[in-house]
Amino acid sequence: MADNGHDGAPGALGAVYAAKRPEEVAALYDSWSQTYDADMSAAGYRHPTICLALLARHLPRGASPLLDAGAGTGLIGEWLSITGYPLVEALDISQGMLAQAARKGVYSALHCLALGGPLPFVDGAYAGIVSAGVFTSGHVGVEGLDELIRICRPGGVIVLTVKNTLWDAGFAERIAELEAQGVVTRAEETAPYVSMPGEADTVPSRGLVLRVS
Numbered sequence: 162m163a164d165n166g167h168d169g170a171p172g173a174l175g176a177v178y179a180a181k182r183p184e185e186v187a188a189l190y191d192s193w194s195q196t197y198d199a200d201m202s203a204a205g206y207r208h209p210t211i212c213l214a215l216l217a218r219h220l221p222r223g224a225s226p227l228l229d230a231g232a233g234t235g236l237i238g239e240w241l242s243i244t245g246y247p248l249v250e251a252l253d254i255s256q257g258m259l260a261q262a263a264r265k266g267v268y269s270a271l272h273c274l275a276l277g278g279p280l281p282f283v284d285g286a287y288a289g290i291v292s293a294g295v296f297t298s299g300h301v302g303v304e305g306l307d308e309l310i311r312i313c314r315p316g317g318v319i320v321l322t323v324k325n326t327l328w329d330a331g332f333a334e335r336i337a338e339l340e341a342q343g344v345v346t347r348a349e350e351t352a353p354y355v356s357m358p359g360e361a362d363t364v365p366s367r368g369l370v371l372r373v374s
């Protein structure tokens with residue numbers, strides 16, 4: 162788990178940021194799942210849009226299969242199929258969120274699993290991985306990165322968002338280390354932006370594109 166710091170987000174998201182255990186996170190998202198899309202829309206939630214733009218810039222149309230890691234209700238999955246990525250699998254710790262994602266009918270497989278530990282996929286299983294709004298307070302920390310790198314095929318990309326709180330608490334150093342080791346190349350890094358303009362005091366995040374060597 163990442164840090165547990167609140168960053169001013171009220172309601173359901175504030176509670177999730179403060180969660181201390183993965184089971185707690187899953188339960189909170191389970192109970193939020195039915196109103197998540199409407200709540201995030203009202204907050205002007207930007208991570209899926211930013212991630213989609215980054216993915217489309219760095220991964221050719223038709224690349225397959227992709228993994229939406231921390232897919233939630235499938236906000237980005239809907240757009241991936243429209244923009245030319247035909248086979249996308251969803252992974253999330255919350256069965257309730259995955260049930261909402263399933264209703265959209267855009268994922269070829271749904272995996273109820275936790276990021277942050279070993280994942281049951283072979284090395285290089287995915288041509289690309291997207292993880293929007295997951296590397297954030299109370300969710301997944303830098304410990305979740307190595308497995309995503311392992312299951313992404315060489316030449317593939319991982320598009321993720323990282324909240325500043327995590328970035329400043331070890332994420333930046335870890336990325337620099339992985340680059341120095343030749344494990345990944347930082348293909349793109351956005352300036353920090355506010356992911357939910359409709360929520361006061363949202364701590365900024367950045368979008369990151371890592372190309373796996």
Ligand SMILES: C[S@@+](CC[C@H](N)C(=O)[O-])C[C@H]1O[C@@H](n2cnc3c(N)ncnc32)[C@H](O)[C@@H]1O
Nearest residue numbers: 190231232233236253254255275276293294300
């Ligand atoms: C803010 S939501 C983002 C969902 C989706 N990517 C989006 O942008 O709408 C965070 C998601 O991460 C999931 N999550 C939190 N911790 C997780 C973990 N350890 N492993 C897998 N998923 C996790 C939550 O269940 C939730 O669906």
